[in-house]
Amino acid sequence: MTCAVLSIGTELTRGELVNTNASWLATGLTELGFEVIEHCTVDDDKGRIVAALDRLARAAKVIVCTGGLGPTTDDLTTVAVAAALGVGIERDEASLDHIRRRFEKLGRTMSESNAKQADFPAGAAILPNPIGTAPGFAVEIHGARAFFMPGVPREMKRMFDEHVVPRIREVAPNDSHQLRFRTFGLPESVVGEKLDGIEAAFPGVTIGYRAHFPEIEVKVLARAADRSGAVELAERAASEVHARLGEVIYGNGDDTFAGVVGRALRTRGWTLAIAESCTGGLVGHLLTKEPGASDFLLLDAVTYANSAKQAVLGVDEDALRGHGAVSAEVATRMADGARRVSGADVALAITGIAGPTGGSEAKPVGLVYLAVSTPKGTVVKEQTFPGERYWIQTLAAYMGLAMVRAACKNI
Structure with missing residues (x-):
C-alpha cells in the first residue's frame, strides 16, 4: 500500500x-x-x-x-x-x-x-x-x-x-515488520561493513541506515507472506545484527543515549555528579532533557575557569600549573572533587580544547580528557576528537556518558 x-x-x-x-x-x-x-x-x-x-x-x-x-x-x-x-x-x-x-x-x-x-x-x-x-x-x-x-x-x-x-x-498491509536499533561508537561506513551480507542471508529483509550525529540508526525491515512471518524474519535478522554490532547498540526504537544512561544509573541505584569544562554543561543538558533525571543527578558544575576548578572542586593549584587544565591529572581531580563535594556514587569530569583556537602542537584542538570516579577508583581516558567545536563538544559529552554507562555495568 x-x-x-x-x-x-x-x-x-x-x-x-x-x-x-x-x-x-x-x-x-x-x-x-x-x-x-x-x-x-x-x-x-x-x-x-x-x-x-x-x-x-x-x-x-x-x-x-x-x-x-x-x-x-x-x-x-x-x-x-x-x-x-x-x-x-x-x-x-x-x-x-x-x-x-x-x-x-x-x-x-x-x-x-x-x-x-x-x-x-x-x-x-x-x-x-x-x-x-x-x-x-x-x-x-x-x-x-x-x-x-x-x-x-x-x-x-x-x-x-x-x-x-x-x-x-x-x-495497512499486514505483511511487514520493522525493528530499529540505536548505535553509538562507530561511523556509518563501518556499521554498514559489519552488517554486509545480512540481506543476502535473510531474503525479504532490507537493512537501512540513518546518520544523526553522533549516532547511527539501523533499521531492519522484513516482508513476508503475513505479519507473523515478517515478525519472525525480522527478529532472526535482528539477532544477527546484535551479534555483529554488540555493545555498539545501546537501545531500540526511540531510546536516547542519555535516557539509557539514566536507566543504568537507576538500575544500579547510583547517584551522579558531573564536572564540565569544555562541554559547558552539555552532559547535564542531555540528561535533564529526559524526565526523571532528579532520581540520580545531584550536581552538574560547569567549572570553565581554573579558579572555578579550584573553588568548587578543590583542584589544587600545583596540578593546574604543573600539568595544565587539559590533562589527565586535572580531569582526575575534577572527577574526585565532584564526587566528594556532592556525595554522589559516581562522578564524571570532562576537560579539553574544543577550538577553534587554544590548541598547540603538544595539545591540539580536539584533545579531551575524561574521568569517571567511583568508590573503587578513577578511570581516565584521553581522546582526540575531529571536527569543529560543536562536534568535539558533542562527541566528548557522548563519550563521557558512555563511560558512566560502562561504570554502571562493570563495577
Whole structure:
C-alpha cells in the first residue's frame, strides 16, 4: 500500500525551518507497513498546494499532510483542499467552541482570526486537537485517503497516533515488520561493513541506515507472506545484527543515549555528579532533557575557569600549573572533587580544547580528557576528537556518558 507525505509551508521551502515532521511520519508509516513513495514540500500557495494534492492522490493510496492550518492569511490548506475537491467551506461550531475554551483556559481572549481554524471543506471528517487550536480533518481525493494535521510537532504527533493511525491501520498491509536499533561508537561506513551480507542471508529483509550525529540508526525491515512471518524474519535478522554490532547498540526504537544512561544509573541505584569544562554543561543538558533525571543527578558544575576548578572542586593549584587544565591529572581531580563535594556514587569530569583556537602542537584542538570516579577508583581516558567545536563538544559529552554507562555495568 503506497503512501505520500505532504508538507506545506513557505518556511520549509525557504529552509527557515528543518522539516522533522516528514521523517517522523515516514518512520511511523513504514512501521505500519506502508510503502512511503514520496515526500513533497510545497510553499503557502493555493494553486501549488492543489496541484500537489492532485498529483499525489493519483500516485498514492494514503496522503498525510502537515501545515497550513493556522489562523493567518498564509494558512491556505483548508481552502486549497476545498478547491481540489470542488466543494465549499463549512464552519464547525463544536470546533469553534473548543478553540474558544482553549483560549479561556490559557487566560486569553480568542482573536477573530482564530475562527477560521474551525472552517473545513464540506463533508470532511474532523480530527480533534486536544492540545492546540488547529483541528485536523480527513477527506478522500481521487480515491486516496488524505489526512491534514497541524505543523506543530507535538500536536501533529498526538493527532496522528490518536486519530490517523486508527483510520489507516485497517488498510495497512499486514505483511511487514520493522525493528530499529540505536548505535553509538562507530561511523556509518563501518556499521554498514559489519552488517554486509545480512540481506543476502535473510531474503525479504532490507537493512537501512540513518546518520544523526553522533549516532547511527539501523533499521531492519522484513516482508513476508503475513505479519507473523515478517515478525519472525525480522527478529532472526535482528539477532544477527546484535551479534555483529554488540555493545555498539545501546537501545531500540526511540531510546536516547542519555535516557539509557539514566536507566543504568537507576538500575544500579547510583547517584551522579558531573564536572564540565569544555562541554559547558552539555552532559547535564542531555540528561535533564529526559524526565526523571532528579532520581540520580545531584550536581552538574560547569567549572570553565581554573579558579572555578579550584573553588568548587578543590583542584589544587600545583596540578593546574604543573600539568595544565587539559590533562589527565586535572580531569582526575575534577572527577574526585565532584564526587566528594556532592556525595554522589559516581562522578564524571570532562576537560579539553574544543577550538577553534587554544590548541598547540603538544595539545591540539580536539584533545579531551575524561574521568569517571567511583568508590573503587578513577578511570581516565584521553581522546582526540575531529571536527569543529560543536562536534568535539558533542562527541566528548557522548563519550563521557558512555563511560558512566560502562561504570554502571562493570563495577
